[in-house]
Amino acid sequence: MCGIIGYVGKRPAQNILLDGLKRLEYRGYDSAGIAVLEHGKLTVEKNVGRILELEAKLGSTQWASTIGMAHTRWATHGKPSTANAHPHVDHTGKLALIHNGIIENYRELRKELEKKGIAFQSQTDTEVLVNLISDLYTGDLRTAVQEALKLVRGTYGIVVLHEDHPGMLITARNGSPIVLGLGDGENFVASDVTAMVAHTKNVVYLEDGEIAELHAGTHEIRTIGNETVTREASEVAWSIKQAERQGYEHFMLKEIFEEPEAMRNAMRGRVIPSEGLAKLGGLNLTEDEMRDVRRIVIIACGTAYYAGTVGEYFLEHYARIPTEVEFASEFRYNNPVLDEHTLVFAVSQSGETADTLAALREAQRKGVRVLGIINVVGSTIARESNGGVYIHSGPEIGVASTKAFIGQITAFLLIAFQFGRLRTMSQQEGIELANELIVLPEKIERALAYANRVKEIAKHYASYKNFFYLGRGANYPIALEGALKLKEISYLHSEAYPTAEMKHGPIAMIDENFPTVVIVPNDLYYEKNISNIEEIRARSGKILAVTTEGHTILEEYADDVLYVPETLHPLYPFLTIVPLHLLAYEVAVDLQRDVDKPRNLAKSVTVE
Numbered sequence: 001m002c003g004i005i006g007y008v009g010k011r012p013a014q015n016i017l018l019d020g021l022k023r024l025e026y027r028g029y030d031s032a033g034i035a036v037l038e039h040g041k042l043t044v045e046k047n048v049g050r051i052l053e054l055e056a057k058l059g060s061t062q063w064a065s066t067i068g069m070a071h072t073r074w075a076t077h078g079k080p081s082t083a084n085a086h087p088h089v090d091h092t093g094k095l096a097l098i099h100n101g102i103i104e105n106y107r108e109l110r111k112e113l114e115k116k117g118i119a120f121q122s123q124t125d126t127e128v129l130v131n132l133i134s135d136l137y138t139g140d141l142r143t144a145v146q147e148a149l150k151l152v153r154g155t156y157g158i159v160v161l162h163e164d165h166p167g168m169l170i171t172a173r174n175g176s177p178i179v180l181g182l183g184d185g186e187n188f189v190a191s192d193v194t195a196m197v198a199h200t201k202n203v204v205y206l207e208d209g210e211i212a213e214l215h216a217g218t219h220e221i222r223t224i225g226n227e228t229v230t231r232e233a234s235e236v237a238w239s240i241k242q243a244e245r246q247g248y249e250h251f252m253l254k255e256i257f258e259e260p261e262a263m264r265n266a267m268r269g270r271v272i273p274s275e276g277l278a279k280l281g282g283l284n285l286t287e288d289e290m291r292d293v294r295r296i297v298i299i300a301c302g303t304a305y306y307a308g309t310v311g312e313y314f315l316e317h318y319a320r321i322p323t324e325v326e327f328a329s330e331f332r333y334n335n336p337v338l339d340e341h342t343l344v345f346a347v348s349q350s351g352e353t354a355d356t357l358a359a360l361r362e363a364q365r366k367g368v369r370v371l372g373i374i375n376v377v378g379s380t381i382a383r384e385s386n387g388g389v390y391i392h393s394g395p396e397i398g399v400a401s402t403k404a405f406i407g408q409i410t411a412f413l414l415i416a417f418q419f420g421r422l423r424t425m426s427q428q429e430g431i432e433l434a435n436e437l438i439v440l441p442e443k444i445e446r447a448l449a450y451a452n453r454v455k456e457i458a459k460h461y462a463s464y465k466n467f468f469y470l471g472r473g474a475n476y477p478i479a480l481e482g483a484l485k486l487k488e489i490s491y492l493h494s495e496a497y498p499t500a501e502m503k504h505g506p507i508a509m510i511d512e513n514f515p516t517v518v519i520v521p522n523d524l525y526y527e528k529n530i531s532n533i534e535e536i537r538a539r540s541g542k543i544l545a546v547t548t549e550g551h552t553i554l555e556e557y558a559d560d561v562l563y564v565p566e567t568l569h570p571l572y573p574f575l576t577i578v579p580l581h582l583l584a585y586e587v588a589v590d591l592q593r594d595v596d597k598p599r600n601l602a603k604s605v606t607v608e
Ligand code: F6R
Pocket: 301, 302, 303, 304, 305, 347, 348, 349, 350, 351, 352, 353, 356, 399, 400, 401, 402, 484, 485, 488, 603, 604, 605
């Protein structure tokens, strides 16, 4: 989704802003723009397409301005065009605004402004907001922004720059993330720390309903209602190097190869093998409160939803707690049935997904405790949760989520483990599970060692247009995740079913042009899965099987076989997902897709 970066300091702003925008490219966008105050005059350049095209348009221009802001837009109101791109400038030509989010009452506001004779150049809600601020401006910019924001309904993360205030940026948020970056004689503002972590790791997260004034050496936060806010800065725990490709062809490939580390990071300090225990510090629940939980509801979207579905399996298997997973976008409007014995988990890599955030708020409104399973530290969902687990996967830049999935299912496993040991799980079982968890990251590494084999196979599968993905038990969500990954980055049709469901309808689709990826590890469903494979073979269906090392017998049933190491039956999802992530990646590469920035998608979906 849209990206924001702003700078005020002692260095020329232009390259800092353009570099910042490039760091935000992964969020997905269709146009980009930049504004500075060059020799005191508001100067704006914007363009449809990639940041490189904006740079090309700027040519050899090097502005001296030490203040400015830049934006990548993901179209919501009005198609991608230069007129609709940000920054938007007011009718006086002195005030510029960049905006993430949606102003819901922009039509009414626009009519009011049109009555006053203001003409609009674009179809955007943002141009309405910049003119509203300008209309209320009488010399005090912060007050004008505060007054304007009192009149708008909707979500925003904004930055404002005015010719009359050459050393000041104003920023505010409601529902769209804004982070201040504090430097030495320079300050930054961005929608995502990635944009500025190359310059400072000292950050302050703005809360909803807050506005900040940034100068080169100072920053001041207030509420929209003008109360002073004091907030300590926090330090970003990862370095800019982690947000770089480090020799990999794509971020997605790098992040798949970081899956073993993602598991280690999510487990670090949380498993005690000698006692057969898991302990998560942030759940904010006493042991009695944990025993009192009778039902768990997991809310999430996309890949995080599938991680939640693996989580459901872990929670029911290890902790024997009835668990349901709901799409956050449905949950928020379904008037969910919740009581004092229900615990809700909100799962989100970005911590900013609008549907998940709204679902969390709906659950809290009903008086239920919501715990977050989040990657991005300081994100909105992390802050609004009543506790939870950071997965510490580090920055995930590829639009398609991969390593965070492993982090999320690790978190669920640890939660199930912790709850399980307070209920039915014996110490012996706990020790066995803990011992296996300790070696599982190495087994993920071993699964990754088959990457070249996946690459070879992918060449062949890239020529098909339709795919089935099948799995049973906790490998059914792995089939769903594998199918989602393939469709989102390669644009090939793929759908997933619980393996035995094939015969209830989908098998009608099978012919020699419709391959099936079957997850068939050596678990309790092994024999049954083989029978299902035979049913598909009998209809000339092509099979790619993912199975456990040593089960070469599968080569007699399947056209191609990919192997993963042996593990405890419930833990296979940690391994079977690896070849499926690699397969999606290699097929997309083979089809020459833009793997890290697939069409129509955004990294964090901050609109409904
Ligand atoms: C799939 C993908 C999306 C996200 C979904 C939720 O690869 O990236 O389906 O998983 O938009 O995003 P978060 O986890 O940030 O809430």
